[in-house]
Amino acid sequence: GAGVSQSPSNKVTEKGKDVELRCDPISGHTALYWYRQRLGQGLEFLIYFQGNSAPDKSGLPSDRFSAERTGESVSTLTIQRTQQEDSAVYLCASSLTLSSYNSPLHFGNGTRLTVT
């Protein structure tokens, strides 16, 4: 596709349920990031992937959060036993390469997660 695609665009779930969010990066982009944006707040880094290297998981807020990526394609972010404080927009972004001075980041439209 032409841009970064995220699904679903909206997700409402009950507290305690697991959710899985999907990101399709731009074809050929080796670097992929996940960010979280709570209402009225800035972007909070969660995790990034670069090719087949081990991901940087330093931003994941708890062990209920995990993410996978197969090669340089689709990534999924899983939140287990969701809590109300997990409610936020989850944004995915990709770029041509991670270690570069001139590779801009391209964002998807995000998944708005509401935990009731």
Place this chain on the structure above:
Amino acid sequence: KQEVTQIPAALSVPEGENLVLNCSFTDSAIYNLQWFRQDPGKGLTSLLLIQSSQREQTSGRLNASLDKSSGRSTLYIAASQPGDSATYLCAVKNAGNMLTFGGGTRLMVKP
């Protein structure tokens, strides 16, 4: 730890004005700095990217400058239009490949 601050947090101007948005960062060892625009309920759209070796970048009515040694960047918008209303975010990329975002400036351009 890199910290990025954007001032002002919100700005309202009449149509046609030229305006400047400010971004400051604490760690000057950056790869690049990127300015984004975010419309309500949408993702971020990349506007300009300035590499660490560059001083400025221009695209249409937008001009972004970078003073790495002082840890500052500005986004200049000429002849503002109501369609420019959005939140503008700056982000810096450090040697650890971490991208750190500022809190954004919410811009309203009134007709």
